[in-house]
Amino acid sequence: MQVVQVAIPVPMYQVFDYRIESEDVGDIIACRVLVPFGPRKVVGIVMGHAEHAIVEEKKLKSVIEVLDSTPVCSASMRELGEWMSRYYHYPIGEVLHTLLPAALRKQASGKTKASVQTETMLYLSDEAKNIDDVDPRLSRSQKQRALFHFILASAEQKAPLSKVKDEFSASVVKAMIEKDLLIKREEELQVGDWKQSIQIADKPLANVDQSIAISSVNVSNGFDTFLIEGVTGSGKTEVYLQIIEPLLLEGKQILILVPEIGLTPQTVQRFEDRFGIPVGMLHSNLNDTERLTVWQQARDGNIGIVIGTRSSIFTELKNPGMIIVDEEHDESFKQQDNLKYHARDIAVYRAKQLNIPLVLGSATPSLESLHNAIEKKYKHLVLPNRAGSASMPSQRLMNIKGQQMQFGIAQGMLDKMREQLQAGNQVMVFVNRRGYAPALLCHQCGHVESCQRCDNPMTVHKSVNNLQCHRCADTRYLPKRCPECGSDDVDTFGVGTEQMQAGLEEIFAEYDTVRIDSDTVRGKGKLNRLLQDINQKKYQVLVGTQILSKGHHFPDVTLVLIVDVDSALFSADFRAPEKLAQLITQLSGRAGRSGKAGEMWLQTHCPEHPLLQDLINNGYSDFARYALLERKHAGLPPYEHQICIRSESHKKGLAMDFLKICADTFTQFQHAKVLGPFPAFIEKRQGRFRFVLIVQSPSRNYLQKITEQANFGLQTLAISRQVRWSIDVSPIDFS
Ligand SMILES: Nc1ncnc2c1ncn2[C@@H]1O[C@H](COP(=O)(O)OP(=O)(O)OP(=O)(O)O)[C@@H](O)[C@H]1O
């Protein structure tokens, strides 16, 4: 009998010992096993072999079943898991489960699922090799003769069944197997197939800045991190295409991370068109089996390029060549619940582990990455101009103090929009709220309909005729009278995307309007169809939320209007200016991308605000450097490091008490600053009161160590089981 240590997805930090009778432990390291855990059976991963079991050996429970014949994760992935467990203060069993494709986490998954991918091949039998068309076994069936020639003509006189099935029916194949003319055999999927089929399509000649970036990356050998800071439309994607070309030709695989809503078939198409090979796509709309297939293909080296969102950073690559993180500033790279990892940070660790280059790209780099570039930890490559014949859009502020507004738009702006529409161009209007209006207000008594569970005004949705809480998704019918005083003088307050679309349809009745927000793009392929329709100019007026700002290339958009973002100028979140500057710059970057002059207008009550002045006059790059200076003086990230402890409870006092204990714990450490507890930006959600505590230190290592120590103590407190709490390392959001 031997004892194995198994990582199990439960909120406990240790591994668990189990007995195993038959197998040699050395053979099942990193394989999944089914084990009893309390009353349940769970899937765990064998981490190692225990010399001495913690529990007396006789009392140890046994492994029920070994689920894999080969490891489900490589040694480097296991090492990454162990690092993440320490770095994010998260139980190892749960970390490893996060790294694996969902299909492999489930108990039902069978023994062979994770193993090497195979395919069924059809061969000519030795007998078949010696016959010809007049042989009676072939002469009577035209179809069988055709299949015989099909395989005879194939390389090595074999063909995959999947390909044969495209042209021949199953009965033809079956008949030939029964006559001993064909042999069916399972073979390991051939590695490097894609390498043979690469065909590089015509490409534009890189401009000077692009060429410098391409050659800087291409001369690198082994691990190195590059930050490409390229203005919107500067041809960053073209740079990615050209830097990965020599790697693909050597048979090396490329992993590209993109933001959640940036991953569209158009993005994938650009890579497929350039290299003529299929690209594996990993995103949240895939089912578990589809995800598993891409994961296996990548791991077995059967696919050259994988493009995916956040969690695809955990893709295993047989022959890794490079990792690219596009739009590296995007917040969707940070997982906000459970294991709160940042895919960009994991990318740095992964690239170092695999000894390959990492390329981060953005028009609006995060202050973290920019800081690393300025400090020369990353190599900084700049694309200051737009590619081809396009030039940068002009950026203007529209002072709306005291102006007459129609649906939240100033008259002067409507005139400018009409001008562009009449010239055959498209215009884009950004509104930061979906729905019809952010609140329903009684004109008589001032009552605002709110979600009681979240203490939050409910948003009016006229298209579905209800009120919705955007925090907890609760819905309520849309009242005709005030629920407080009974007056019928109730009205909406503020403008959301729905109302904006309705208003613009009225004002510009002769043009077609489309709305892009999470309500209209729900459903598989919906966003893509809408994006295609926009590119085919079915719509002239585009109204939408953030989704519109993400990397889209709309050649005919010449005017971008940002309706109202003033509230972000007064946010208590120290990251708000950075986020706002990124949003404005990315939105503005949608205008004038293909030679036509573009303009961006920002409506504001505060045109003199220094952030807006700096951004509009000097651009993001200047703003960001100034913002870094401010962070330095204020002792904020990236100059200091933070963790945030969040606590939630139905009892306000309890959530607060827990954080007070946390604060006392951390105050004992000399080199840490403790801030809070404060109410979270969203103070209440789903009936729970929410608080945060921030701990800060100039040393990341020190902060890591004291958090580990503190966490150990906090876990043992009774109150820690009465509140819902979590540790967020390098938080980017305090809501
Ligand atoms: N060297 C070049 N010569 C001519 N056209 C180019 C060149 N490089 C890129 N382009 C074209 O310029 C346009 C913008 O390029 P691309 O989409 O690569 O920019 P980007 O920097 O990734 O954009 P964004 O970050 O704003 O989404 C594309 O239509 C692309 O084909």
Ligand SMILES: [Zn+2]
């Ligand atoms: Zn709610």
